[in-house]
Amino acid sequence: MRVLITAAGSYGDVAPYTGLGVRLRAEGHEVALAAPELFRGLVSDSGLEFRALPVDPRAAPPGGRRGRSELLARAAAFVERLGDALADAAEPGADLLLSATTTAPLGWHLAEAMDVPSLGVYLQPTAPTGEFPPVVGGVRPLGRWGNRAAGAFGQRVVDRLHAGAARRLRSRLGLPTLSQGARRRAVERAGWPVLHGFSPALVPRPGDWREGLRVVGNWWPHVTPDRRLPAEVEDFLRAGPPPVFVGFGSAAADRGGELGALVVEALRRAGVRGVLQAGWAGLAGAGDDVLCVGELPHALLFPRVAAVVHHAGAGTAAAALRAGVPSVPVPVLADQPFWADRLARFGAATAPVRFAELTAAGLARAVRTAVTDPLLRVRAEAGARAMADEDGAARVAEAVAELGRGR
Numbered sequence: 001m002r003v004l005i006t007a008a009g010s011y012g013d014v015a016p017y018t019g020l021g022v023r024l025r026a027e028g029h030e031v032a033l034a035a036p037e038l039f040r041g042l043v044s045d046s047g048l049e050f051r052a053l054p055v056d057p058r059a060a061p062p063g064g065r066r067g068r069s070e071l072l073a074r075a076a077a078f079v080e081r082l083g084d085a086l087a088d089a090a091e092p093g094a095d096l097l098l099s100a101t102t103t104a105p106l107g108w109h110l111a112e113a114m115d116v117p118s119l120g121v122y123l124q125p126t127a128p129t130g131e132f133p134p135v136v137g138g139v140r141p142l143g144r145w146g147n148r149a150a151g152a153f154g155q156r157v158v159d160r161l162h163a164g165a166a167r168r169l170r171s172r173l174g175l176p177t178l179s180q181g182a183r184r185r186a187v188e189r190a191g192w193p194v195l196h197g198f199s200p201a202l203v204p205r206p207g208d209w210r211e212g213l214r215v216v217g218n219w220w221p222h223v224t225p226d227r228r229l230p231a232e233v234e235d236f237l238r239a240g241p242p243p244v245f246v247g248f249g250s251a252a253a254d255r256g257g258e259l260g261a262l263v264v265e266a267l268r269r270a271g272v273r274g275v276l277q278a279g280w281a282g283l284a285g286a287g288d289d290v291l292c293v294g295e296l297p298h299a300l301l302f303p304r305v306a307a308v309v310h311h312a313g314a315g316t317a318a319a320a321l322r323a324g325v326p327s328v329p330v331p332v333l334a335d336q337p338f339w340a341d342r343l344a345r346f347g348a349a350t351a352p353v354r355f356a357e358l359t360a361a362g363l364a365r366a367v368r369t370a371v372t373d374p375l376l377r378v379r380a381e382a383g384a385r386a387m388a389d390e391d392g393a394a395r396v397a398e399a400v401a402e403l404g405r406g407r
Contacts, residue, residue, distance in 0.1 A: 013102055019223075019393060023396070129209060195214050249313050260284045303324070326348060327349035329349050330363075
């Protein structure tokens, strides 16, 4: 089958789909991955067909807004451009559409117009449940009724966010008028299948989810079998005790210099060496016990470090647990507080350190705890063993094969 995967957002929203695409290609499918132009090299290097989405997830909204208002403004501007981008990416055709969390609300209309089956391949749990509050908006429990009500409200917010783009997309595709909320409800009534690519060790499948929603385990960014860490990284790792990795991914994009100085001071106070990953923040620092790096495969680096300080994005949080390494989560926004809380509840991370309250002294204390508390290491290793028995990509491949047989 010709399979089109659509994913949009930051690196962590796209990279896992390279591994999923490679797995599907190994099963004999023709696989294309539509993603922002920024990730052309990432996708092409995995051997998948790349279809560009002319949207830039790094673009900041006007006016210098911060916090939740910034997140909503960025999301609204991004969605406005995404509908046409997805339609353009689909024009070469496909027999099956796989939609990520970020593309599914518009992908439902695309699949309808293409008259092809579709499958959700999500990295976050988005369906309302009484077992935990929505992944975006905080982690304070609201009770079973409150959690579900907040989740349903969140869905309506997402509907409103996509309403204009969906209306224009349906017009372009020649589809009859239908509101975004009505399309979502129709998808849910039909039992649209969604496979969630995170570990049930961190988030077990909620018992009150509808049929068709499954938690299958992670699929991981593609790493070629012959890939190695750069020589300078190998030299640094061998030159002393395991360092602490520090990276904030796509978060903190406007605080690189200030943040780098703070991190270096925290590592000095904690008495540890550090590997600093630049990310979108441009994180950098100087010192004999500090190495600054660009993008590196977490699967190769994380097993070699003593702890991972990170923004608690879904992919980085999972990669740290997969490596059996304690985490120091420093969540910034979106779903990051949710994953930080999950790691801490599992016992594989220190208490989350709020980014807005980050200080060198506070980060140093958390790093010392991460590298010295044996229980954190024991729980992280238990998580790694549980994840080793999971194969989310294989479960998706099975679902794709089933859909293919039904055509």
